[in-house]
Amino acid sequence: MGGYYECDMRGMLSFQILWLLSKGPMHGEEMAKELERRRGEKPKAGTIYPALKELRNHKLIEGKREGKTIVYHITPEGRMSAKHSLKYFVRCFGDMFEG
Amino acid sequence: MGGYYECDMRGMLSFQILWLLSKGPMHGEEMAKELERRRGEKPKAGTIYPALKELRNHKLIEGKREGKTIVYHITPEGRMSAKHSLKYFVRCFGDMFEG
DNA sequence: AAGGTAATATAGGACATACTATATATTTAA
DNA sequence: TTAAATATATAGTATGTCCTATATTACCTT
Numbered sequence: 001m002g003g004y005y006e007c008d009m010r011g012m013l014s015f016q017i018l019w020l021l022s023k024g025p026m027h028g029e030e031m032a033k034e035l036e037r038r039r040g041e042k043p044k045a046g047t048i049y050p051a052l053k054e055l056r057n058h059k060l061i062e063g064k065r066e067g068k069t070i071v072y073h074i075t076p077e078g079r080m081s082a083k084h085s086l087k088y089f090v091r092c093f094g095d096m097f098e099g
Numbered sequence: 100m101g102g103y104y105e106c107d108m109r110g111m112l113s114f115q116i117l118w119l120l121s122k123g124p125m126h127g128e129e130m131a132k133e134l135e136r137r138r139g140e141k142p143k144a145g146t147i148y149p150a151l152k153e154l155r156n157h158k159l160i161e162g163k164r165e166g167k168t169i170v171y172h173i174t175p176e177g178r179m180s181a182k183h184s185l186k187y188f189v190r191c192f193g194d195m196f197e198g
Numbered sequence: 199a200a201g202g203t204a205a206t207a208t209a210g211g212a213c214a215t216a217c218t219a220t221a222t223a224t225t226t227a228a
Numbered sequence: 229t230t231a232a233a234t235a236t237a238t239a240g241t242a243t244g245t246c247c248t249a250t251a252t253t254a255c256c257t258t
Contacts, residue, residue, distance in 0.1 A: 008110075008113065008114075008213085008214060008215090009110070009111060009114060009184065009187065009188070009191075010110055010213085010214070010215090010244085010245050010246060011108070011109055011110015011111055011214085011215080011244075011245065012108060012110055012111070012192075012245090013244080013245060013246085014107065014244080014245090015107075015108060016191075016192075019195060027205080027206095028205070028206065029204080029205065029206090038190060038191045038192075039190075039191055040187070040190070043245095043246080044246080044247065044248080045205085045206070045207075046207085046208080046209090046246080046247065046248070046249080047245070047246055047247075048206095049205095049206060049207055049208080050207085050208080050244095050245090050246095051244090051245080052206090053207085053208095054244085065254090067254075067255070068204065068205060068206090068253090068254055068255055068256095069204090069205060069206085069254095070205080070206070085108065086195060088108065088138075088139070089108070089192075089195065090195075090196065091137055091138075091139070092108075092115075092137045092138055093111075093115075093137075093188075093192070094196070096118060096185060096188065096189075097189065097193070097196055107243080107244060107245095109214080109215050109216060109243080109244065109245090110214075110215065110244085110245080111215090112214080112215060112216085113214080113215090126235080126236095127235070127236065128234080128235060128236090142215095142216080143216080143217065143218080144235080144236070144237075145216080145217065145218070145219080145237085145238080145239090146215070146216055146217070147236095148235095148236060148237055148238085149214095149215090149216095149237085149238080150214090150215080151236095152237085152238095153214085164224095166224075166225075167223090167224050167225055167226095167234065167235060167236095168224095168234090168235060168236085169235080169236070
């Protein structure tokens, strides 16, 4: 992040991906670019695809090959998970945004 | 968190601790209770004290024994780190709070 | 058909966050 | 002064998030 020491902020990747997909379908590269816009750095292939696989394994997302890309969309279970996870997230970190 | 599968939300512990200490000094148990209020579950001793040690090692916080407890307070470096980390956090997750 | 590019995938490793369990230190109660 | 309670600390283990490779797949040129 910066030149001096700051807290490590790894984590929340699958949650953030699921949240993005709750806004609409997307393929892996698009997702990486969306994350880059927020995080400053683009997650590498070895980061994003294992995360997508995990989400797929838990049936929170599904992928459909469309030519060169695989378009992912959120499942009903995924939507429930995103909703509850967001609620938890706000409870956890909500007061950091006040002020 | 819930009864069914949700995204893992581990991470951000040291950031959250540092943010709490930017609001005022606190000892370990108080901190654990503050975190419980937000996360729903109280972090165990084996979770919180290693995190405090790490922050101390990086000179972002300092501890002073006061009788039974050790009261931690943020250092100037810690305050800078908290400020920059919060900025990054908002950039990363800010739009999840809209709506 | 052959080569190049873009997108996806996997192997192997590092590290912070978690846990359980155990140990130590300090205060309070009996 | 033991005993119990509270606070802090550490050892050992597991897992998700990251990385750097490397490999595969599908499309597009030529």
